[in-house]
Amino acid sequence: MRISKSFWRMIGLILTFGIFCFPSLSFSSSEKVLKMGAIFPLSGRGATWGLAAQKAITVKQKEVNGRGGLNVGGEKYKIEIIWEDDKYNAAAGRMAAEKLVNRDKVKFIHGSQSSAVILAVQPITEPNKILFLVNSYAKEVLTPDKPYTFRMVLTSNEILQGMYPWMNKTYPSLKNVAFVEPNDASGWSIEKDCKRIAEQNQFQVVFSQFYERGTSDFYPLLNKLIVQKPDFIDFTGAPPGDQALIVKQLRELGYKGKTFSGTTLDPLEFCKIAGVQNAEGHISNTHDLLGAYTTEGQKKYYDDYMAIHGKPFDPVTPKYHLYLDILVQAIEKSGSLDPTQVKETMEKMEEWHTIFGAAKFGGKEHYGIKRQIVTPVYISEIVNGNLVNRGTMLPSLP
Amino acid sequence: MAKRRAGHFIVLLAAVVFPAVSQDPYLLNLLIMTGIWTTSVWGVRLIMSTGQLTLGHAAYMAVGAYASTLLVMKAGLSFWLAFPLSGLISAFVALLIGYPTLRIKGVYFSIITFAFAEIIRLIIVNWPSLLGGYGGIPNIPAPQPLFSIRFTSRIPFYYLILAVSFITYLVMVRMEKSRIGTIFSSIRESDTLAESIGINIMKYKVIAFGIGCFFAGLSGSFYAHYFNFTSPEFFTIWQSIYCLIFVLVGGAGSALGPFLGSFFLTLIPEFLRVAREYEPVVYAIILILVMFLLPGGLITLPARLRGQKKTH
């Protein structure tokens, strides 16, 4: 009997799938290794942030492995990180988490800048008690029912809690503020923070509008904004290219007030797109590691970074150092590789020593659970195309 | 005919038996995702069988996902009631816009499906109080236990989507073989001719569109309760385009085509993890290669290999 072609077709299908089923072979060695996962946007939109995180985490990884590895109760473990690309997309992030948790069996995951990715991944990490160290700006990421998630980077809430009081102190004559944000998840959550914190600091919000993602011509929006005569304009939620364009177009339209954003930027690119004269005086949350207010830890980070990655130095990276830095401290302090014990150590410790100096976790009041890292907020101004550090402020986050 | 049925039956058997062989949640997840897309994409194929190319299918998945989420979380319904209701709501929305737009043919119809998909997405994001806005809606509960089977592991989800896919398959095959299927084909081949022999083409186009979007709604509802999270970025124009790609790569000519397309195109990103930056390029190349070498889709591969040229 001739076997039907459908039959062969199906066998072929099953075999293809079958090859895939075999778990990846791993070589055993005498060295003890701790595998961790990392889910970041490594390609496509958002790759700037993901790759920045990768660079910073790699600096710490090499430092720890250089001294023999993690010290866990007397035994040394080398750190191995499995990097997965979420492409800033929740479905892809979730599939990546599936692989890391169910295939690679990691117990610690460093994660994404996209709140959608984190929200899609948490239903996997929380029930499986996997420590998930995250970023993103959304408030819903940290809630009391998700004890295994810690946020390792400041959000707009904390950054602006540092920067707005500083604006009050430094520019007491400024009274009105206008907001421009993109119509997307981070734009929305950031605008809420901006409004609340601006009003807490006695500023009056005279204008707030969202623009369609992909817009490059902001004239219609800015035209209306300028008429409201704001003293300064805050566009924290906009991506860096848009920020530069907004600044350029504001100046073309004759706006003379201050421009401000609670994000880090790369001054070279920013000034290239906006124009050096237009960018003059722009305030941001970037820190020039070669300038004032720099700690010893940050100077060492700079040297390590240059040794590993070479020129040019990416000023966006330092804040991502905390991911692995704090995890390493927590594991070594708890003497265990069990995520639950590490989590408890992270809850209990009052202070951490980081490249930014002392840091702690806070946020019981704002988020309902103490899972948000609090580090000093840096403020700098663009002068003649260069960053000039203007100060630092530690936000309070009860 | 019997040969084809034998092949289909073997796939079903393998699918039913699979969890006995492996309970690896990673693999189960891949198969569940395949099931979700297969169910949805069968709807695309059904709509295409009347000659209409839909560019907005993901929007109807979104309607199903959000409807189900709200019915369970706000109205307190059981998932088992919300699930079929979501399909119906999706079909209803489809008919709302479908009715006036199905008059329109060819490329204009495709554009309008696309425009409406964007409008649905924009409605979702501009109604944050009800629909969660850009941030989406987290903490969607899993389906309530059915006959004391609790949905805490992957396996119940797997069998559920398998059952749903199978039912969808049966519906599709039945329709194809019946009088309705013949009418759909006649409308696709030449609607003026069909009309001239008294067929009410509007009525049948509406039926196809409604049923197609019903299945989109079902798959969207499952998606939401499986991911425990729904967000407008799950249902963008790109997702609609992928739905189309899944059908065309698998082969629109056969009922099994959407399954093949969903299966392979769910697997490929997993294989491409090592070369993640190349993924968009590889997808594009696959699509182009299929259009050139296998215009009937993957389903025609064995026939092609044996030297028969299939025209689509």
Next chain:
Amino acid sequence: MDFTFFVQVFVNGLMLGLTYVLIASGFSLIYGIMRLLNFAHGEFYMLGAFATYLLCERLGVNYFAAMVLSMIIIAVLGILVYRFFYRPFRDQHDPSLVIALGIAMLIGGLALLVFGEKDKSISPVFSGVIKVLGATLSMERIVVIIMAVILMAALTFYIKFSKTGQAMRAVAQDREAAALQGIGVDSTFTLCMAISSALAGAAGALLAPLFFVNPFLGMHAVLKALVVVVIGGLGSIPGAIAGGLLLGFVESFGNTFLGDITEILGFVMVMQVLLFRPQGLFGHG
């Protein structure tokens, strides 16, 4: 809100509208003559911007020369894409659509691989602002407006009066009759593709110094082009001009007076047109 404010809103709308016209005209041309929705059109626009960026920033070529070169490069690319990818599916409606989508994805993906996702910019060619009736306009924008008008005039002139332009219109109206008259359909299509791509490249070249350049520009551009040509009428150049300007004004006034809801307006307009006058403002059924 005084007179100068309204003038500014109007001028903003004009600028935005002409941007859309530049991008949409080539898209409309291809549909009109080849009956193909060329989704890759947005990617040609993006590549035109990149070509200009590379020529100006990496090779130090003069901006205007770079623009002309970019137009030529993209035109050649358009011809190649037509010859190898579009022609085999010339009369198949659904496959053409899919192939166009595939090419769009391919070009976008390759651009991302080659250029990376960071925004790039071109050093300003014209600086300074001037005031027109109280409304502010940067010199860069004035140049874009002037060039857009010149290009559209040239295109309209060409289609109406030149021999090959008339051949194109003949092919658009009735392909068989045109072929019977000895007009080479394939060569007409090739020429059409070349012109359309050159227009996309020109749009990219013109707008690149104003904004920034990254591989994601294409998707946004082709979506806008789709909205414009649906409103104006698929296949009509006056339609693309009218549709583009209309969309520009709607968005300018919308963003100024209605706020965030503006994003949805474009698509609502598309729906209205498709439901009540599917051929668009200037199209022919």
